Amino acid sequence: MSVDVRLVRDLVATIDDREPLVVVIGDCILDRWTVGEAERVSREAPAPVVRVTETIAVPGGAANTAVNARALGARVRMVGLIGDDEAGDVLRERLETAGVDTSFLVEITGARTTTKSRVVGGDRVVVRVDDLAGTPTAEHNERLARAVARAIRCADAAVVCDYGLGVRAEDVVPVLDRDRPGAIVVDAHDLPRWASLRPDLVTPNAGEAAALLGRDLGTGADRVAAVVDARADVLARTGARAAVVTLDRDGTVLLERGSDEGYRTRAVPASEQQASGAGDTFCAAASVALAVDASVRDAVSVAQAAADVVVREAGTSVCSAAALLASVTAPAATVVDHDELAVAVERARQDGRRVVFTNGCFDVVHRGHTTYLRQARDLGDLLVVALNDDDSVRRLKGPERPINPAEDRAGVLAALACVDLVTVFATDTPIPLIERLRPEVYVKGGDYSPEMLRETAVVRGYGGEVVMVDYVPEHSTTAVVRRIREAAAASAGSTVPAAATTATAAATDPEGTPDGKVIPQ
Known part of the structure; x- marks a missing residue:
């Protein structure tokens, strides 16, 4: 494990003592996983026939970030748009069961809740079906802005999760500027939209960083040098105090103002087919750490450790404080015959x-x-x-x-x-x-x-x-x-x-x- 055990212990204890308030603002998704065995190929089409053994529905997207933040010990308020459909009811119930405050969710009459359904045959995702919510109206956006204004009162941190599914910067940025929380983290596909917010930390993945810069980052570990070389551009275009670029199995690179060198964390690689929502976990852990005044380097180090926990699990998973502690304090299985x-x-x-x-x-x-x-x-x-x-x-x-x-x-x-x-x-x-x-x-x-x-x-x-x-x-x-x-x-x-x-x-x-x-x- 690449993170210091004492750092994790001290941070978990601080979170437990202070119970920081973290507000998650963003695109709520219901993740459905239909799991079974792929026993044969269909006669109707060249596709596997999956014999279903289990169906699971869990919070995804911004809702997954909220659940992870709560599992790590923060008090969490969820702000986002959902429909009044069955998926919306399930999502609200799952959030409340996890201990997340859902009173700031904006429910839209007659609307769909974004749902991403995956069918898993054996250990492989066979197909993913996305049922996306419609475009919100001006009235819905105004209701969301009012909900953000209520939710961020006395907040220690705010997290924006923008996947292009309805949450708009022009509605949220003015509200956060008026009553700025202790720390602001942005996880967005289109980061320049949020640059005027001057986030404390942004968390683009490799693809988002490449799109931000308008150029290819290369492959594998070569991406590290490419990211470090682009430090000034990344920070200028995002308006952020710091940016951590997540590089899947190659860990992360943290870029900071005033430092020409990137700070690296290293991942515990896992099969890409198993990993889902690790970025949400990373964002949640970093945000909770910043909410208790951790340094940005300590925050991303602990976030990497939390992401390493969930990539070992199938489906959309959550890293709790107990699981995080166990992962860094368990006897090392590093020495092998x-x-x-x-x-x-x-x-x-x-x-x-x-x-x-x-x-x-x-x-x-x-x-x-x-x-x-x-x-x-x-x-x-x-x-x-x-x-x-x-x-x-x-x-x-x-x-x-x-x-x-x-x-x-x-x-x-x-x-x-x-x-x-x-x-x-x-x-x-x-x-x-x-x-x-x-x-x-x-x-x-x-x-x-x-x-x-x-x-x-x-x-x-x-x-x-x-x-x-x-x-x-x-x-x-x-x-x-x-x-x-x-x-x-x-x-x-x-x-x-x-x-x-x-x-x-x-x-x-x-x-x-x-x-x-x-x-x-």
Whole structure:
């Protein structure tokens, strides 16, 4: 998990103490899920026949944002347009059951409530049918504006969820300007419409960001650099103090005024077929965090953790405060044996994820390690770190190593946000494990070239890529051990010259090289 456990605990406790008031303004949707088994193909058309086992109706769109905000501990008022039809009745009932105040909903006589119905056969959405509400009249828009004015009194945060289904900026912006809540978050398909509101945070996804900029962002992790390069344009066109661009399996990039660098969060990827409404959860969590005066970076970090919870579930799901806490405090399942690792890698590959593999002793984890592991993680979607066991470390580095046993070394690596899976191997090289997993990318950190590595021929033999990433001079286990020895010698009044200590370390540790370079491995 990429978010700090203490941050989540403190934030959840603050929300529980303060019970902030969050007003959600936007397009209310009823999500229907018809679930069953796809057993055969129809004779009437090339379509699966789904034997229905369950039908579920849950709040979607802005209503899903409202339910998520309530589940995280906020008091929530929902403002939006609904019809007086059966779908509207169901949606209102679901919101009230979740604890959301629905007294500010504007019900339109004779109108439809927007409904999105999905049919799921097995683990795949077979079809989605959208039944959209009609265009509201001027009278309906005026009623909505009056409802917003009543709802935002004493609000700690307001969230605008505009999917182009009826809520208009020209009706809502003047009201929010007159009685501005503590924080304003906008989640909209067309963000420039809301620029005059000067939101504290906007949350475009990759497609919305591309439309905003009028250019393609590229694919995969390349989108991160494209988003950071476009920081000034994104903030100027949205009028926002900060913008967080959500990049599905590549996490998010936060753009802030006064900072040229983007702040990244990393996602726990899931099958795209399972994920629905994760953006609503993200928006809700960020808004609730801002409502209790969290920094925007802390808000998006916690929002990423909340979104990671719901993408593991089928359908339109909700992240509660308890589920969020459980997800970040549960014992890590990061350290796995080779069989578990093979299953996880195969599952990731089936989901279209790019597997990155690296290995080393990682005896005393230092800045050199963390730098190259972050670089390695940026090369794909799943970073696997294979760790030499204690016997193989002794064979490689001498009888005084390792300083830390394999269990401790694995635990430290598993705690790093950039590391997805850790395993321990007993052979002198990871070649047998590489041959079994066949990762798309093999990475080494340090002063190597691919030709120096026996693994290179194996990886290239099955079509994989070998990448060398930068090392950080004077940040290696050798250097750390050397400094400890020098400090100990100095405190003991030793007359052993520092140069002699350095020479001894280099002679007994392969991480030191004859020309004085340091290899972080």
